[in-house]
Amino acid sequence: MMRRLFHASLFSLSLLVALTLVCFFLFTYLPGDAARTVLGAYASERNVAALRADWGLNKPLFHQWWWFLQGLFEGDMGHSLINQRPVDDMLISRGMLTLTLGGVSAVISLVGSYGINLIMWLRPDWRRLRYFALAGVLMPAFFSAMMVLVILGSLFPAWAFARLGTSLSHWYDVLIPAIIVALYPMALLTTLLEQRLQEQSNTLHALAERAWGYGVVKRFHRSLLRPAALPWLAAWLHQFSVILVATLVTEVVFSFPGLGTLLVSAVQQKDYPVIQAVILANGTFFVLLYWMQRMLLAWLDPRVRN
Amino acid sequence: MYGIEYLPSVRHALWLLLYIAILSVLALGAGQLLDPFAVDTTHRYHPPSMAFPLGTDGLGRDLLARTLYAIGLSFKVVLYALLVAGGLSLVLGGVAGYYANRWIDHLVSWLIALLTSIPFFLWVVALFAVIPADLETIYLVIGLLAWAGPARTVREVVAQLRRAPFVLAGHAFGFSTRRVMVRSFMTFVLPPVFFNLIYAIPELVAVEVGLSFFGLGAQPPTPSLGRMVYEGLREWSVAWWVALLPAAGFAVILAIIYFYSSRSHPLASE
Numbered sequence: 001m002m003r004r005l006f007h008a009s010l011f012s013l014s015l016l017v018a019l020t021l022v023c024f025f026l027f028t029y030l031p032g033d034a035a036r037t038v039l040g041a042y043a044s045e046r047n048v049a050a051l052r053a054d055w056g057l058n059k060p061l062f063h064q065w066w067w068f069l070q071g072l073f074e075g076d077m078g079h080s081l082i083n084q085r086p087v088d089d090m091l092i093s094r095g096m097l098t099l100t101l102g103g104v105s106a107v108i109s110l111v112g113s114y115g116i117n118l119i120m121w122l123r124p125d126w127r128r129l130r131y132f133a134l135a136g137v138l139m140p141a142f143f144s145a146m147m148v149l150v151i152l153g154s155l156f157p158a159w160a161f162a163r164l165g166t167s168l169s170h171w172y173d174v175l176i177p178a179i180i181v182a183l184y185p186m187a188l189l190t191t192l193l194e195q196r197l198q199e200q201s202n203t204l205h206a207l208a209e210r211a212w213g214y215g216v217v218k219r220f221h222r223s224l225l226r227p228a229a230l231p232w233l234a235a236w237l238h239q240f241s242v243i244l245v246a247t248l249v250t251e252v253v254f255s256f257p258g259l260g261t262l263l264v265s266a267v268q269q270k271d272y273p274v275i276q277a278v279i280l281a282n283g284t285f286f287v288l289l290y291w292m293q294r295m296l297l298a299w300l301d302p303r304v305r306n
Numbered sequence: 307m308y309g310i311e312y313l314p315s316v317r318h319a320l321w322l323l324l325y326i327a328i329l330s331v332l333a334l335g336a337g338q339l340l341d342p343f344a345v346d347t348t349h350r351y352h353p354p355s356m357a358f359p360l361g362t363d364g365l366g367r368d369l370l371a372r373t374l375y376a377i378g379l380s381f382k383v384v385l386y387a388l389l390v391a392g393g394l395s396l397v398l399g400g401v402a403g404y405y406a407n408r409w410i411d412h413l414v415s416w417l418i419a420l421l422t423s424i425p426f427f428l429w430v431v432a433l434f435a436v437i438p439a440d441l442e443t444i445y446l447v448i449g450l451l452a453w454a455g456p457a458r459t460v461r462e463v464v465a466q467l468r469r470a471p472f473v474l475a476g477h478a479f480g481f482s483t484r485r486v487m488v489r490s491f492m493t494f495v496l497p498p499v500f501f502n503l504i505y506a507i508p509e510l511v512a513v514e515v516g517l518s519f520f521g522l523g524a525q526p527p528t529p530s531l532g533r534m535v536y537e538g539l540r541e542w543s544v545a546w547w548v549a550l551l552p553a554a555g556f557a558v559i560l561a562i563i564y565f566y567s568s569r570s571h572p573l574a575s576e
């Protein structure tokens with residue numbers, strides 16, 4: 001297990017290094033001469049050269065990348081080209097909100113798919129619930145977000161107007177977008193879990209436990225959910241990237257002050273340090289998630305281990 | 307075993323691809339006929355009516371024409387991207403599987419892990435934030451990033467088949483490596499890759515739409531669904547239909563694709 005941990009960690013580390021390299025090349029190297037951009041087209045060649053030397057832009061690329069890494073370790077991701085604010089401040093305040101929104105919707109999707117399946121198990125004539133779940137697959141997040149805005153806007157006009165460009169003040173400001181984001185992953189997880197449970201309910205061990213006289217709820221958890229849980233959890237972890245995209249888009253629709261709205265404005269103003277920071281932070285998060293997922297699955301499932 | 311169970315459903319999947327291609331051509335043609343670029347300032351913010359079924363936007367452009375044209379473009383981009391991704395995944399995944407556990411396999415597997423561990427959308431946004439986007443670069447870049455998922459499948463299948471009796475027989479007959487790879491593996495590799503790609507369609511469409519939503523896709527005069535929705539959101543209080551109706555049209559199209567692709571699922575019971 002220790003060996004495995006070591007290997008997985010080394011692997012994830014190599015992915016992180018590659019991520020910083022890609023970001024460095026894309027956002028620091030490719031956009032051209034930063035010194036010339038800052039000083040403008042009419043600056044003298046001497047001043048540009050001086051600034052370039054001052055910023056170390058004439059050093060070898062490897063050095064520049066090393067400084068870039070050092071900056072990252074010290075939490076210094078540069079300043080926004082637009083309002084000169086340090087990027088890491090923005091990233092943390094916005095990122096926490098996005099993390100909350102994404103986290104809440106991840107929990108909703110997991111708990112929701114479990115709950116729907118439990119209800120369908122307890123009340124077989126309520127199986128139509130699954131069509132309700134399917135609706136989530138069919139609607140892209142921004143469409144369902146707009147539908148909710150329309151409906152809520154006609155019910156509570158004041159709330160919908162307040163949503164246009166303000167900060168969060170109530171719990172439902174997070175919960176409503178989170179439910180919208182969760183619709184799609186919840187639908188997928190529900191159908192997946194339903195299939196797995198169906199398979200499990202036909203097995204001999206399920207029959208045996210039924211013969212032993214276990215109760216309905218206990219059988220659901222013991223003989224169905226436990227063997228079905230692993231692919232379900234793995235699929236849940238896979239859905240995180242879907243949740244990310246839906247979160248970013250839904251934020252824009254709801255004017256939710258998270259990373260999505262930050263990214264939109266940064267893209268429109270070509271604010272490269274901010275875009276870079278958003279990509280780096282999310283990329284790091286997902287590499288770590290991938291690492292955790294591998295360790296978790298190896299820990300839960302002996303078959304993966306060898 | 308060896309992916310045989312996929313074979314009967316390949317026909318379904320082919321139909322889906324053909325269907326999407328036809329839909330793309332039809333949408334592009336209809337959009338072109340209705341002229342998505344015609345500016346008519348006498349009909350600014352015209353609500354949905356018989357003359358303009360989806361209404362008009364702030365420049366008086368017919369939203370039906372723009373929506374159709376944008377859907378056609380999205381599908382076109384996605385189909386081309388699928389071609390690029392499919393070809394790449396066959397070559398790279400095949401080589402990695404054939405030379406399993408050698409350095410080239412480690413390299414390809416590492417690339418696959420790098421591409422799949424970080425969400426697809428982040429890669430696309432990162433690249434297009436720097437590269438200027440036109441339609442060719444969009445499908446090329448999406449294709450260059452989307453090969454990783456199917457390539458993993460190809461690698462698994464080829465690595466499993468490497469020691470299969472008929473492959474060894476091919477080697478014993480003195481067939482060249484290339485012939486063995488193309489003749490023996492292709493039949494088994496193609497169906498699962500096909501399904502991988504088919505299942506990627508809704509995601510790729512969503513990525514393309516999301517890209518233009520964030521202002522990184524096809525640039526303004528060209529209609530793109532994401533951009534229309536984004537701009538429509540800013541005119542929400544003036545004209546709700548500018549954002550809502552194109553989005554609804556898109557949802558309907560996605561639903562159709564979803565039903566087709568779930569019917570062509572190899573594990574679907576019927």
